[in-house]
Amino acid sequence: AQRVTQPEKLLSVFKGAPVELKCNYSYSGSPELFWYVQYSRQRLQLLLRHISRESIKGFTADLNKGETSFHLKKPFAQEEDSAMYYCALRGDYKLSFGAGTTVTVRA
């Protein structure tokens, strides 16, 4: 079974402060991990995937297989980062999502 847990429903930070969104997963095989983002009134879109190992919009995420975690981090939050963030896992083809974290960046 595939399972993704995002323990924080809401996260509020000040502009310029670091932000970290937690994600833990459960999967018996070798999963692919993703972060998706949904800005206000927009569709769900891919933010980053662990295999690409790149930084998108200043965000990074490292897959920790020992702790089965894939936390999303950004050192300096911007107001435009306010959005809903979903961690997702793919074993074969279908995605399993966490419940999401709403991030609000305050000026």
Added chain:
Amino acid sequence: GAGVSQTPSNKVTEKGKYVELRCDPISGHTALYWYRQSLGQGPEFLIYFQGTGAADDSGLPNDRFFAVRPEGSVSTLKIQRTERGDSAVYLCASAKGGGRSYEQYFGPGTRLTVT
């Protein structure tokens, strides 16, 4: 090019009625997925098509739910005898292929409200 489109964007129906939700994938995408997102939850997998056939329908909650993709492009999700618990946002996604290499692109969703 155009992204994934879904119609209608909103649908309000009475309990017990039949509804159809439509998904137009990105042209050339052979894989198509339906997900359901209930309030306060992340999307949950319903069904996966590769071409015209349903490769995995294990996420469909019961036999009131059915989906088709007769020509390998547009897909329709059909819900019979709707219940209030069916109220959710129904998302469609498409991908160039069905394997792990392919990014899924999501549509804007159809918000279904059963009264």
